[in-house]
Amino acid sequence: MHQEILNPRKLLLSRVLNIIPDLVASRQPGNRKIIPEEIQKIIVLDYQCIGDVIMIQPALESLRKYFKEAEIILLVAPAVGEIARKSDFAHRVIDFPNDKIAIKRLLCELRNEKIDLSLNFHGDVRQLRLMNRIAAKKRAGFLFSGGKRFLTHACFYPFYAHQVERPFYLLEHLGINTDVTSPVISVPEKDEEFSGYILLHPGANHPARRWPEERWDELANRLKNKYRLLWIMPPGEEHKPVNIRSERMSLSRFAAILPAARLLICCDSMAGHMAAASGVPALAVFGTQNPKLTKPFGELGYVINPSEECTHSCRNWRLCEKCIAGIQTEQVISEVEKILS
Numbered sequence: 159m160h161q162e163i164l165n166p167r168k169l170l171l172s173r174v175l176n177i178i179p180d181l182v183a184s185r186q187p188g189n190r191k192i193i194p195e196e197i198q199k200i201i202v203l204d205y206q207c208i209g210d211v212i213m214i215q216p217a218l219e220s221l222r223k224y225f226k227e228a229e230i231i232l233l234v235a236p237a238v239g240e241i242a243r244k245s246d247f248a249h250r251v252i253d254f255p256n257d258k259i260a261i262k263r264l265l266c267e268l269r270n271e272k273i274d275l276s277l278n279f280h281g282d283v284r285q286l287r288l289m290n291r292i293a294a295k296k297r298a299g300f301l302f303s304g305g306k307r308f309l310t311h312a313c314f315y316p317f318y319a320h321q322v323e324r325p326f327y328l329l330e331h332l333g334i335n336t337d338v339t340s341p342v343i344s345v346p347e348k349d350e351e352f353s354g355y356i357l358l359h360p361g362a363n364h365p366a367r368r369w370p371e372e373r374w375d376e377l378a379n380r381l382k383n384k385y386r387l388l389w390i391m392p393p394g395e396e397h398k399p400v401n402i403r404s405e406r407m408s409l410s411r412f413a414a415i416l417p418a419a420r421l422l423i424c425c426d427s428m429a430g431h432m433a434a435a436s437g438v439p440a441l442a443v444f445g446t447q448n449p450k451l452t453k454p455f456g457e458l459g460y461v462i463n464p465s466e467e468c469t470h471s472c473r474n475w476r477l478c479e480k481c482i483a484g485i486q487t488e489q490v491i492s493e494v495e496k497i498l499s
Contacts, residue, residue, distance in 0.1 A: 161317035162448045164282075165475050169303055172283055176304025183307030192296060192311070192332050194225050197274045201231040203289050204279065205254035207363065208238040208409070209428035210321070211247070212435055213455065214279055215341040217325035218247050221277075224334045228274070240410050241432075244345040268292045279325040281315040283308075298332055300324075322455040340456035341435040345413045353418035356385045356494075358402075359429040361392030366477035367426045369443045369485065375399045376487045377423070381494070385420075390429070421497060423490065425482075430454040439497050443490065445482030446472075462493055 161169070200221060204211050211234050222230055232248035239253040255261050269292060276294035278285045281302030289297055290308035297308060302315035313331040316324050326338050358378060362368045378399040381387055389404035390412065391397075398404040407415075413432060416422070422433035422440045426447060433440035434454035442454055444463035453461045464481045472478045 162451060162476060163317050164303065167475075172303040176283055176306075180304060180306040187306060187309045187312035189311050189331070192275065195227070197225050197228045197296075199229050199231070199271060199273045200225060200275045200277070201233060201268065201273050201292060201294065202248070202277045202279075203233045203285055205233055205235050205285075206280075207428065208235065208241075209431045209452075210280075211235070211238045211242060212341050212343065212428065212431040213322045214325055215245070215247055215343070215435065216322060216339045217279065217329060219339070219342075220326070220329055220334060220336040222248075224329075224336070225275075231273075237409060241343065241345065241413055244347075244410070244413070245343045265291050277328065279328060298328060300328060320450060320455060321452050340458075341431065343413060343416075343432060343435040345410070347410075347414050348417055349411075349414040350418040352386075352388050352415050354386060354420050355388045355418075356381060357388050357390055357416070357419050357422045357433075359390040359392075359422060359424040359427070361390070361395070361429065362425040362427040364474070364477060366445060366472075366474050366479045366482070367447075368482070369425055370483050371397055373483070373485070373487055373490075377490055378402045380487060380491055388415075388419075421494065423494070426452060430459065434458040441490070441493055441497060443482065443485055446478045447476055460493060460497060462489055 204214055230248040231250045232242055233252050233254055234242055236253040239251055242251045255264055273294040275296045276289050276292055278289050278299040281300030283303045283305035286299050286305035286308040296310045298311035299309050300315040301312045306312055313328045316327045323338050360374045378387060387402055389398050389402050391404055391406040416433055416436040416438055419438050422438055424430045424442050426442055426444050430440040430442040431454055434456055439458045440454040441460045444461050446468045449461040449463055453459050462485055464484055468478045468481050470478050470480045
C-alpha cells in the first residue's frame with residue numbers, strides 16, 4: 159500500500175533532510191502517559207486549508223470531552239476563523255498571521271502562555287517545526303515527513319485512512335479512546351432564502367481539481383427546468399451560466415444558507431465538507447485523487463470519479479485534468495436523481 163497524500167519526491171526529500179537532525183537530537187519522543195488533570199491549556203495547529211479545519215472538528219470535540227478542565231486553542235487560516243468561532247470548534251480560535259513579524263509576535267505570546275499540550279494532525283515537518291517554537295510542555299504529532307526531534311509524543315501516520323479519521327489515531331496513541339464521528343458545523347445565523355435549492359459550487363484550490371466550465375454550464379441548463387438552482391461564484395471568477403441565479407458570497411454567508419439547501423454539487427473542495435457538516439447531501443466530482451481519503455465524510459457524502467485508471471501524462475503527481483474532464487454531465491445528473499429520489 160502506497161501513500162497518496164504528499165508528493166512522493168518532496169516527501170522523500172523531506173525525510174532525507176531530516177534523518178540526521180532527528181538522529182543527533184538529544185530530545186526524542188518519550189510517549190509518556192498524559193494525565194488529563196495536568197493539562198490546563200491545549201493548542202491545535204491547522205492553518206492551511208478550510209476543508210482541513212472542518213475535518214478535524216470531531217477530534218477537537220473529543221479533546222474537549224477528555225480534557226474537561228482544559229482550554230482548547232485552535233490556530234487556523236484567517237479564511238476559516240470566523241466559521242470556527244461561530245461553530246464553537248474551540249474555546250479560543252486564533253487567526254494565523256500572513257507576515258513574518260506578526261508570526262514571530264504571535265509565537266512569543268503563545269510561549270508566554272505556558273501551554274501544556276500542542277497537537278498537529280498533518281505530519282508535515284514544517285508545521286511540527288513551527289509547533290515546536292510554541293514550546294508547549296508536551297508536543298504530539300505524526301511521523302511522516304520527518305521532525306521526530308520536535309515531538310514528545312510521536313505516532314506513525316495512517317496515510318491509508320480518511321482525513322477525518324487520521325487524528326483519532328493520534329488521540330488513541332495519547333490514551334484518548336473515542337469513536338470517530340462526522341464533522342458538524344452549526345452557525346447561529348441561518349438564512350432560508352435558498353431553502354430547497356440545489357447549490358452549484360464549481361470552485362477548487364487547484365485547476366486540476368476543477369470540472370470544466372462547459373460541463374458545469376451544461377449541468378445547470380439541464381437541471382434548471384426541474385430544480386431551483388443557485389450558482390455560487392468562486393472568489394475572483396466572473397464566469398456563470400446564463401439564466402441561472404448566481405451570487406458571490408463570503409464563507410459566513412455560504413455557511414448560513416447551506417442548512418436549508420436540498421443538495422450541493424461541487425468538486426473536491428471545502429464546499430463539500432461544509433455541506434455534509436451542515437447536514438446537507440454533497441455530491442463531489444472527483445478526478446484521479448482517491449476519494450476514500452478526502453471525500454465529504456459520512457452518509458451525506460457522495461462522489462463521482464473516473465471509472466478507468468489514468469493513463470495520461472500529467473503535470474501533477476496525482477491530479478489529471480483530462481480524467482476529470484472525461485466525467486460526463488449525464489453521469490452527474492443520474493447521481494443527482496438517485497440522491498434526491
